[in-house]
Amino acid sequence: xxxxxxxxxxxxxxxxxxxxxxxxxxxxxxxxxxxxxxxxxxxxxxxxxxxxxxxxxxxxxxxxxxxxxxxxxxxxxxxxxxxxxxxxxxxxxxxxxxxxxxxxxxxxxxxxxxxxxxxxxxxxxxxxxxxxxxxxxxxxxxxxxxxxxxxxxxxxxxxxxxxxxxxxxxxxxxxxxxxxxxxxxxxxxxxxxxxxxxxxxxxxxxxxxxxxxxxxxxxxxxxxxxxxxxxxxxxxxxxxxxxxxxxxxxxxxxxxxxxxxxxxxxxxxxxxxxxxxxxxxxxxxxxxxxxxxx
Numbered sequence: 246x247x248x249x250x251x252x253x254x255x256x257x258x259x260x261x262x263x264x265x266x267x268x269x270x271x272x273x274x275x276x277x278x279x280x281x282x283x284x285x286x287x288x289x290x291x292x293x294x295x296x297x298x299x300x301x302x303x304x305x306x307x308x309x310x311x312x313x314x315x316x317x318x319x320x321x322x323x324x325x326x327x328x329x330x331x332x333x334x335x336x337x338x339x340x341x342x343x344x345x346x347x348x349x350x351x352x353x354x355x356x357x358x359x360x361x362x363x364x365x366x367x368x369x370x371x372x373x374x375x376x377x378x379x380x381x382x383x384x385x386x387x388x389x390x391x392x393x394x395x396x397x398x399x400x401x402x403x404x405x406x407x408x409x410x411x412x413x414x415x416x417x418x419x420x421x422x423x424x425x426x427x428x429x430x431x432x433x434x435x436x437x438x439x440x441x442x443x444x445x446x447x448x449x450x451x452x453x454x455x456x457x458x459x460x461x462x463x464x465x466x467x468x469x470x471x472x473x474x475x476x477x478x479x480x481x482x483x484x485x486x487x488x489x490x491x492x493x494x495x496x497x498x499x500x501x502x503x504x505x506x507x508x509x510x511x512x513x514x515x516x517x518x519x520x521x522x523x524x525x526x527x528x529x530x531x532x533x534x535x536x537x538x539x
Contacts, residue, residue: 247272248393249301251294251317251324252338253280255473256364257307259371260337260397262286267396272300294318298327303393304334310482311340318348330356333386335393337378339363339418339483342411342490349382349407358386361407363414364398365421367475369461375399379417381410415490418483422504422521424458429525429536432466436536443467443537462522469539474520481508481517 360382
């Protein structure tokens with residue numbers, strides 16, 4: 246299949262690589278230059294998003310935020326300029342569910358299908374083709390795209406109509422943020438109380454408190470390995486989507502708001518580009534104590 250892939254950052258580059266390894270022809274565009282590894286594997290660099298859409302039957306986006314997706318889709322030289330009836334646009338970015346429904350309607354006017362398919366699993370999941378992919382859109386479009394998703398992810402779920410994938414991703418990001426915060430508080434308490442946080446983590450990993458976040462991000466907090474991963478700035482963006490959606494739904498999300506404030510404190514102290522496990526830094530600053538020495 247001829248596939249376009251736009252957005253080749255930490256997540257997008259390995260995802261595109263899995264599609265090439267699966268035997269597909271890829272037409273590539275990124276804000277920066279296309280990685281040499283993808284070109285060496287057989288990918289083709291394109292001059293614009295419109296060219297990608299012209300040459301591909303399926304166009305995949307993996308971009309940072311809602312305005313980026315809108316510009317790439319509908320701006321000058323954008324995907325919409327290269328669409329013809331029968332093509333499929335798949336947005337794997339994490340963006341606004343409300344905007345997603347609008348984008349899907351506009352793409353449908355061109356006679357094309359639109360799937361929102363955000364992912365969870367971070368850089369490790371992208372590299373290992375082990376992402377969790379949550380998809381919104383028609384069942385027919387999902388069925389056609391599912392083989393592509395399975396090359397990039399381990400868990401692929403059709404959640405519902407357009408926007409449902411993005412709703413699922415926002416829910417995921419709420420849970421991830423609050424779990425990171427809980428792990429950070431627990432390990433900070435253990436360390437301040439004089440216990441070895443590494444041994445405390447080992448002990449509670451075998452109990453009800455265990456989680457992938459305790460396993461992976463707890464280790465980051467102890468080992469002080471905060472290179473991203475998934476950046477705090479991006480998680481802040483996702484929690485903004487959650488809080489904006491909650492406002493529209495007349496819904497209170499008090500713990501989500503707290504996690505957003507802690508991420509904000511990290512950003513204010515120059516840590517916005519670190520992995521989201523570095524949320525622990527905001528608690529450490531307030532406690533004047535680190536979970537462990539770097």
